[in-house]
Amino acid sequence: MTRKPYKRPMSGWWKRDPFFVRYMWREATALGVLAYAIVLMTGVWRLAQGPEAFEGWLQALRSWPALVFHLLLLVAMVYHTISWFEIMPKTMPMMFVGGERVAATTITRVGMIAAAAALVLLLLAWMLKP
Known part of the structure; x- marks a missing residue:
């Protein structure tokens, strides 16, 4: 009698564990980064084509579909x-300050604060533009 080897079903493997669901969502956001890179490269391309082409690109960015797209990307x-x-x-080497290991929560919080500060500075620069 010949036994068949056990094969784990692979379809939907990531849906079985909340950790992997979050992982897949995180990885899917890379597609948003790609989409925005394409938007920016298009802007550079249109700029190279002249002022009228660039102004057309800017007008396209002011449309409601573009605003919804940017909101989703945000x-x-x-x-x-x-x-x-x-x-x-979890991915970086251990950090030590004053001989003590820096807590993971401290690293995460400092990164979040830096990202929030960058966002506030960008929003202020945008709001105060001449």
Whole structure:
């Protein structure tokens, strides 16, 4: 009698564990980064084509579909940023300050604070532009 080897079912493997669901969502946000990189590269390309082409690109960015797209990307990037700083202490070498190991929560919090500060500075620069 010949036995068949056991094969684990692979379809939907990531849906079985909440850790892997979060992992897949985090990885999916990389597609948002790609999409925004394409938007920015298109802007550079249109700029190289002249002022009229660049102005057309700017007008396209002011449309409601573009604003919704940017809002969705903002949500994805906020999630990506939060998850990135949650992972950081697990992936980087141990840090020591004054002979004591820096806690993982400290590393995560400092990263979140730095990201929030960068966001506030960018928003202020945008609001105060001439």
